[in-house]
Amino acid sequence: MSAKKSLMYRLSNVPHQVIGALTLIVIALPYLMPVGIPLKITPYSEQFKAALDAVPEGGNVAFSLDSAMGGTTETGGMIRATIKYFIYDRPDVHIVMWGMHYDCVLVFNTFVADVLEDADYGKEVAWFGYIPGTDAAIAKLSDDLKGILSVDFYGTPVAQLEIMDNINGAPDFDLLLSFDTYGHADSYVGHWYERYKTKIAIGMLSGSIPVATMRFTAGQIVGFCGGVKGAAELEALLKYPGPAYTNYDVMNVANLFAIGLLLFGNITYFLTKKEER
Amino acid sequence: MSFIRRTEIPITIAAIMTLIMLLDLFTGDPTLRAASTMLQSWAIILAGFALGIGAVSLLRLHTTNIKRKRPGWYGSVLIIFFTAAVLVTGLMDLNLANPILRFILDNMYMRLYAAAWAFEGIFLIYGLYRAFKIRNLDSLILSVTAFFCIIRNAAVAEVFFGPAAFAPGTWILDVPNLGGIRALMIASSLGILMLGLRTLLGKERGYIRTGG
Amino acid sequence: MRRAAAGKVPYVRHIAAFEAIDEAIGRASEMGRPVHLTTGHSGAGLYSKLASDHLAGLSMLNYVAKRCAESATDVIATVAFSEMIPVAEDIIRFASIGVGKPEYYRDDMVRFASDNWLGYDMYAMRMASEAAANIMIGAMDSTSSAIIACGGAIAGAMNIGGARAAGDICQLVPFCDYVLIGEETPAAGAIVSGDTDSLASSVSTDYTKALIVVIILLGIMMASIGLSMDWVSM
Numbered sequence: 001m002s003a004k005k006s007l008m009y010r011l012s013n014v015p016h017q018v019i020g021a022l023t024l025i026v027i028a029l030p031y032l033m034p035v036g037i038p039l040k041i042t043p044y045s046e047q048f049k050a051a052l053d054a055v056p057e058g059g060n061v062a063f064s065l066d067s068a069m070g071g072t073t074e075t076g077g078m079i080r081a082t083i084k085y086f087i088y089d090r091p092d093v094h095i096v097m098w099g100m101h102y103d104c105v106l107v108f109n110t111f112v113a114d115v116l117e118d119a120d121y122g123k124e125v126a127w128f129g130y131i132p133g134t135d136a137a138i139a140k141l142s143d144d145l146k147g148i149l150s151v152d153f154y155g156t157p158v159a160q161l162e163i164m165d166n167i168n169g170a171p172d173f174d175l176l177l178s179f180d181t182y183g184h185a186d187s188y189v190g191h192w193y194e195r196y197k198t199k200i201a202i203g204m205l206s207g208s209i210p211v212a213t214m215r216f217t218a219g220q221i222v223g224f225c226g227g228v229k230g231a232a233e234l235e236a237l238l239k240y241p242g243p244a245y246t247n248y249d250v251m252n253v254a255n256l257f258a259i260g261l262l263l264f265g266n267i268t269y270f271l272t273k274k275e276e277r
Numbered sequence: 278m279s280f281i282r283r284t285e286i287p288i289t290i291a292a293i294m295t296l297i298m299l300l301d302l303f304t305g306d307p308t309l310r311a312a313s314t315m316l317q318s319w320a321i322i323l324a325g326f327a328l329g330i331g332a333v334s335l336l337r338l339h340t341t342n343i344k345r346k347r348p349g350w351y352g353s354v355l356i357i358f359f360t361a362a363v364l365v366t367g368l369m370d371l372n373l374a375n376p377i378l379r380f381i382l383d384n385m386y387m388r389l390y391a392a393a394w395a396f397e398g399i400f401l402i403y404g405l406y407r408a409f410k411i412r413n414l415d416s417l418i419l420s421v422t423a424f425f426c427i428i429r430n431a432a433v434a435e436v437f438f439g440p441a442a443f444a445p446g447t448w449i450l451d452v453p454n455l456g457g458i459r460a461l462m463i464a465s466s467l468g469i470l471m472l473g474l475r476t477l478l479g480k481e482r483g484y485i486r487t488g489g
Numbered sequence: 490m491r492r493a494a495a496g497k498v499p500y501v502r503h504i505a506a507f508e509a510i511d512e513a514i515g516r517a518s519e520m521g522r523p524v525h526l527t528t529g530h531s532g533a534g535l536y537s538k539l540a541s542d543h544l545a546g547l548s549m550l551n552y553v554a555k556r557c558a559e560s561a562t563d564v565i566a567t568v569a570f571s572e573m574i575p576v577a578e579d580i581i582r583f584a585s586i587g588v589g590k591p592e593y594y595r596d597d598m599v600r601f602a603s604d605n606w607l608g609y610d611m612y613a614m615r616m617a618s619e620a621a622a623n624i625m626i627g628a629m630d631s632t633s634s635a636i637i638a639c640g641g642a643i644a645g646a647m648n649i650g651g652a653r654a655a656g657d658i659c660q661l662v663p664f665c666d667y668v669l670i671g672e673e674t675p676a677a678g679a680i681v682s683g684d685t686d687s688l689a690s691s692v693s694t695d696y697t698k699a700l701i702v703v704i705i706l707l708g709i710m711m712a713s714i715g716l717s718m719d720w721v722s723m
């Protein structure tokens with residue numbers, strides 16, 4: 001009975017409110033006092049950049065905003081860096097944008113809209129907004145793109161958009177970019193890669209990295225960028241620093257805190273067991 | 278039972294649709310391709326209608342909560358109010374540029390979204406503390422794997438543990454984890470294949486009214 | 490499926506998480522709190538490729554609803570997609586009629602907050618924290634799993650989870666007392682539904698997996714001795 005009230009027992013059963021408060025403090029600190037942890041570029045991020053560089057001159061890129069607004073903590077930086085890369089460094093490339101997630105308009109307004117003001121809308125870039133239907137819509141986009149995209153987000157008929165003159169489906173794109181938090185990338189692989197061998201590169205949450213690694217090693221995608229770490233590396237490679245690098249510090253500190261908590265929980269657990277014996 | 282309510286009708290329709298999509302995938306016949314494309318368009322339209330069903334069901338449920346003053350009915354008032362506000366302001370400007378809508382989306386929706394994601398982070402860290410205690414062999418493997426995978430994500434760990442800090446985590450992610458993911462993926466794909474086969478054979482009835 | 494139709498029901502091994510569902514319902518009955526069940530938010534509901542997982546969750550709802558109706562324990566089903574509302578309502582209604590208690594069903598037993606991830610997770614978490622047993626079987630996605638399961642765990646509910654994808658399972662494991670891993674989810678759905686065709690197809694996937702393992706081993710051997718496996722690719 002005395003062991004139940006011992007300090008060790010209390011330390012090995014800290015209430016969730018205390019853990020939550022500590023987590024908040026630990027995560028807030030790097031925002032208030034940035035540490036500037038050095039970035040280490042990994043081969044996967046370099047492969048993603050190589051996929052972007054491999055788009056031929058005058059090529060067509062499909063840009064699918066499939067990220068929920070909450071996931072833009074991880075994907076926002078990579079979306080912004082990639083669109084800036086194409087608009088400022090590769091103005092020859094044509095970008096057709098749409099979204100499979102209903103938050104795509106918010107994501108577009110937050111991360112993309114101001115960058116597109118520097119582009120020639122209708123010739124270099126076109127934005128089609130949210131397309132409902134997920135799997136069915138992705139399948140139809142690959143076969144009959146203009147069957148779904150008859151007008152752009154602003155109501156302009158697709159016949160009046162010069163960028164869409166020679167684009168009818170998946171075979172007309174040199175690269176598909178999907179920034180995804182919901183698994184739409186799987187549908188793109190199934191319909192765009194497996195049928196038409198369109199090159200696909202994916203940006204996604206860190207939790208999806210294992211699946212993306214599997215697809216990458218199988219050759220189904222040509223690159224992937226995962227989580228805050230991948231986004232920060234991509235921002236550094238493309239030379240457009242953004243929100244991901246700020247979050248990178250926080251991510252590192254949070255990971256260290258998690259390791260510390262894991263060790264602390266185990267140490268106090270074993271000491272409690274020892275006391276009970 | 279009346280003819281329209283017979284379960285054989287939706288099962289037959291589902292089987293025919295599945296067969297068309299399957300034959301289109303393997304043959305690429307132009308007629309089948311056209312039929313398949315049309316079916317995909319119908320599915321997209323149905324998806325749009327499903328959103329409407331969701332809104333109607335939401336209103337039905339929450340107006341009932343308010344009428345019967347069930348616990349938490351004030352939350353239902355807020356839900357209905359904001360649903361109406363977003364609907365009306367969204368319809369006023371289909372480019373989503375209405376100032377009231379922008380205010381709700383930018384200052385409430387996005388902030389709440391971020392807070393909910395923060396919940397997940399806090400819960401995960403709490404789960405790490407609570408569940409990753411070494412009680413047996415399984416939990417030892419779980420804890421050690423988690424330790425090395427977290428180290429791999431924290432670039433700053435190189436300062437404490439040196440460049441070799443990432444090696445175990447990288448190996449875990451690239452070898453056993455990849456193998457496990459592939460196995461689960463194959464199993465999951467087989468399950469989806471079986472669903473398609475059962476639909477084709479008319480043996481999948483889960484989406485039809487069941488009598489228990 | 491033919492053998493199952495002829496009466497030879499395939500054998501399925503003991504699944505601990507499935508056996509624990511009765512225990513969870515008994516616990517809820519003793520504590521006077523409801524049983525909460527949700528089928529998850531992954532995919533796009535009943536017209537996505539994860540429909541089989543949602544259907545497995547709905548089969549589980551059928552079983553849980555029957556058991557709860559028998560013991561007069563409330564069941565709350567939180568659904569994430571609007572097209573699942575009428576299906577879930579029918580399941581609970583017919584389950585209560587099936588056990589001879591048509592008055593058991595109430596129209597607030599099926600809850601729907603939003604098909605938006607945010608609304609669904611927060612609402613389901615609140616429902617889970619009021620329940621004594623929290624059953625999350627179906628197309629559970631990673632974020633929902635963590636939030637709903639933790640909400641239930643903090644409130645002292647007994648958590649039983651089940652998902653197919655690895656990323657979702659790993660989020661259930663820290664908070665659930667029992668977890669259905671991978672193919673156990675649709676298999677459990679097939680067992681409770683009594684649908685021999687579903688059970689037979691679950692078993693046939695095992696045979697297919699064995700065949701795939703044989704092909705992989707064959708490929709390893711052939712690659713080791715320098716032979717090409719191009720004839721296998723479609």
